[in-house]
Amino acid sequence: MVHRMLTRGFFGVFFAPLLAVFLLSSVAQAFPAFKQAVAEAAARDADVATFYRESAYEPVWTGEGDSFVARRKALISALGRVEDHALPAERYNTDQLVAQMAGARSVRDLGMVEVALTKAYLRYARDINSGILVPSRVDSGIVREIARRDRTELIQSFATSDDPKAFLRSLAPQTQEYTRLMKEKLRLQRLIASGGWGKTVPVAKLEPGNTGDSVVALRDRLMRMDFMPRSATAQYDRDLEKAVQAFQIAHGLESDGVAGKGTITEINVSAEQRLKSVMVAMERERWLTRTIVGREILVNLTDFTAKVIDDGKLTFRTRSVIGKNQSDRRSPEFSDTMTHMVINPTWNVPRSIATKEYLPMLKRNPNAVGYLRLVNSRGQTVNRGSVDFTQFTTSNFPFDMKQAPGNRNALGLVKFMFPNKHNIYLHDTPQKALFKREMRAYSHGCIRLQQPFDFAYTLLEPQESAPKAFFHKTLKTSRETRVDLDQPIPVHIIYRTAYTEAKGPVQYRRDIYGRDAKIWNALTNEGVVLASHQG
Known part of the structure; x- marks a missing residue:
């Protein structure tokens, strides 16, 4: 095969100077030179070297025909949009790659371009598919194992794809959560560019009936945040009270409509800080292998909740208590599979x-x-x-x-098991009063549930005609009883200071363990940048 580019279009013109070389060179002369250049450029990357050796050094990017032009265009276009995904543009050296393509003047140059494109693609594919960080290196409590796709498989799959653009789009997480987070990222960037959320509220507390400049600052900030429509009121009236309640709900605060110290603190958090939370959440979503179809259990540590999700929709939610913010008690982040529950457990x-x-x-x-x-x-x-x-x-x-099993048992009357080396599970508790608190980090690491019985009924519904009756019949025996789940359920213990719901505003929570701050620092060390504006 003569390795030359079509001269049609921007990405064909890059290699127009090589046409003369190929017209004067035989295939027999050109191909060994290309092969040698590819082998040399790929030598330090075992996966890339193996791929080209096993494919007889056939090109993926620099061949002749529309398919090769389409691959080049798709990749360069994708690399130009990496910042939409909260990835660092400088990581992929796109300008340098384009210049290398434009400057190719020999068959050797062409071979070097071939490998450079492959390496850029593989870095992009891995980053957007499973993240740029190694979680455990950022914080020892993030013990999540990342499912990295095989690099050889990634290039082979791309090379055989009929639609390069669609294939590249498919590499990003295909969850609604990721899509909505990206939408929020772009919204916040536009808002920051236009001035952010305005002046902060300069007092520690405001409540219904108050008037004055501080109330105006609160009103204006909530309007900019889309928690209330445009208003000229300078009084803490019913509309402002409802807006404060809506803000409190969206930020995991007690929704009493009073802008107390905790609420004012959260209202004064800048749009830039919220944007950081969203960008960190996007990286975290890339670490997670989610079930798009079927059932999964999500425990969001920062939200103090446990949820059952069926086919992407919320089926059940309950409050939770998580590990205390101490070095040996913080709940770890990982995924596993729930296989059974134990009714009347021994602790x-x-x-x-x-x-x-x-x-x-x-x-x-x-x-x-x-x-x-x-x-x-x-x-x-x-x-x-x-x-x-x-x-x-x-x-x-x-x-x-x-x-022994009983009402005073530290695990309560039921525990939910996804056997793991961290000895973490979900369970009932006799300490019910803790669920009334806004911040609920009190356990030794396991996850306590406010409504464990209802959680059990939900899990038993697919396999018992009368799940509630079955559960209580077993409970009344007072004997420790294991109940296997006919269909094991993926469990994800996650940590999101920004997350979305199907309807309503994006939810924001406090960084209770300081893990997101560490992730943000690690991302900036990799070149991730944040638009900046005060407010």
Whole structure:
């Protein structure tokens, strides 16, 4: 094959100077030179070298015909829009790539361009498909395993695609969440360019009946945020109260209509900061392999909720309590598969809790935490009176600790299992009062549910004709009972300070563990940029 470009159109003209070379060169002379150049350019990338070797060095980008022109145009066009996806334009050196294409003057140059395009494509494909960061390097609590597509498969699939533009579009997450986040990103950038949300509210609290400049600042800011229509009022009237309530709901705050300290703080967060949250959320969505069709469970740590999603639609939602904001208690982020629930569970106290919290208590009083049973390595219950607890440390404590099923059990009356090395699961709790709080980070890491019974009914519906009756019949036995799910369910423990819903405004939450701040710093280190304007 003679490796020459069509001269029609912008992307064909790049290689017009090579036509004369090819007219004077035989195929036999040109192809070995091209092959040698490709092999040399690909040598330091094992995947690229293997691909070209196994494809007999046939070109993907620099061949003759409409399909090659279409691939080049599709790639350069996609690279020109990477910032829409919150990716850094400088990462792909598009201008340098275009200049290299335009400056090709020999068969060797053509081979170098071929490999340069492939490498640019592979970097873009990986980044937009599964993110530019390695999560665990950003924060140890993000233990999510990223599903990276095989690089050889990526180039092979692209090379055999009938529609290069459509194939490149398909690489980004195909979820409604990603699409809506991108829409919000573009909206915020336009808003920032026109002045942001205006002046901040200069007081700590405002409430219905107040008047004055601070109320005007609150009104104007809420109007710019689209939480109330245009208004000239200088009074904290019913319309402004309703707008404050709408803002509070969209930001996970108590919706009492009073602009207290917490609400004012969130209202004064800049549009730039919200844009950062959206861009971080887009990167996070690229890390996640979501189920577009079927059922999944989403636990958003920053929102203190657990949801059941069916075919992309919300089926069930309940409040949750998550891990306390301490180094050894923060709930990790990962995905796994829920396989069963346990009704009337025994609480097998995690060793970290047994040794760090309960052992010091037992040293002071052997009868402390008397509701817990001590079990030796042979599974036998140990008489506390015969044990000298002062001889043990966190490293040599020889007992397991267990709490029998019952209303006082730390796990409540049901737990939901997706077996994982982090020993994290969802469960009931006797501490119901915690669910009334706005901030709900109190556990040792597991996820407590406010409505565990209703959650169980929802999970049992596909396999039980009367799920509620089945659940309570099992519960009344007071015996620990495992109930397998006929269809295992993907579980995603996520952390989103910005997320969307099918209807209504984008939701924003506080960065309770500081993880999004770390991700943003990592993204900026990779070249991600933010439009800036005060407000």
